[in-house]
Amino acid sequence: FGTEPDDAGRQPVIPVTYMNSSAALKAFCGRNGGIVCTSSNAATVLQWAFERGQRVLFFPDQHLGRNTAKAMGVSLNEMPMWNPRKVLGGNSEQELVDSRVILWHGFCSVHKRFTVNQIEKARAEYPGVRVIVHPECPMPVVDAADEAGSTDYIRKAIAAAAPGGTFAVGTEINMVNRLAAEFPQHTIFCLDPVICPCSTMYRIHPGYLAWVLEGLVAGEVRNQIVVEADVAAHARVALERMLAAKP
Structure with a gap:
């Protein structure tokens, strides 16, 4: 891409990482002019990045990046996938030069399970059903659903609905x-009737939290997590940029 800003002062690449990522990835963004996003503010963060960069490297979830950027008017031709196991991520130099969002070859194992067939089955069995999916689902699933949004969006949509x-x-x-x-x-039911809980999210369970808090009361620190000072400092920069970004 080159290393110099363009005529508008935008950097060649702005890295953006999803909140559910390691401190090291957040620190990478902090060191390189990048930012963190959630599924709720992904569009706001992408707009922030577009204002400062010629293109965005979005990781680790390709589907959240693709669905968000597509809704903002970015064409699929401008969103090549970067496979770290291939030369140039499996792309030509020109494809990368022409890109606006480079999608890391990653995904959520839970949300990847949802399919268009599941949506069609739900509509057949429940006429008038309202299908709402998370933007980490594959693009065809998001396109086939009635709505897509973060967990907070999903909850608010259901809370606001008539009985x-x-x-x-x-x-x-x-x-x-x-x-x-x-x-x-x-x-209310899940599109995938045999879906498994997210093993990563389930590590933060109320029972485990209670165990840690009980340990603190007893004067014992359990399962302490330590992040290197340099990593923490740069990760904090990326997080603070997100908090300061305005829709």
């Missing part, structure tokens, strides 16, 4: 089960 609604939700099963318990006036 008696039917919702097919494409996200992590624990979230869907909590929604079904919180809003018994609706019929």
Whole structure:
């Protein structure tokens, strides 16, 4: 891409990483003029990055990056995938030069399971069902759904609906089960009937949190996580940029 800013002062590449990533990835963004995003503010963060960079390197979740950028008007031809196991990520030099968003070859194992066939089955079995999926789902699933949004968006949409609604939700099963318990006036079910809980998210379980807090009360620090000072400092920069970004 070259190493110099363009005539508008934009850097060649701005790295953007999803919140559910390591401190090291956040620090990489902090050191290189980049930023962190969540599924709720991904569009705001991408706009921030476009204002400062000629293109964005979005990682680790390709689907969140693709769906968000597509909704902002970026064409699929401007979003090449970067496979770290291939030369130039599996792209030509010109494809990278012409890109606006370079998508890292990563994905959420839970959200990747949702399919268009599941949506079609839900519509056949529940006429009038409202299908809401998370933007980490593959693009065809997001396109086939009625709506796509973060977990906060999904919850607010269901909370605001008139009683008696039917919702097919494409996200992590624990979230869907909590929604079904919180809003018994609706019929709420997961698009994938055999989906497994997210093993990574499940590491932060209320029982584990209680165990840590009980240890602190007893004067014992359990499972302490230590991040190197340099990594923490640069990761904090990327996080502070996100908090300062305005929609």
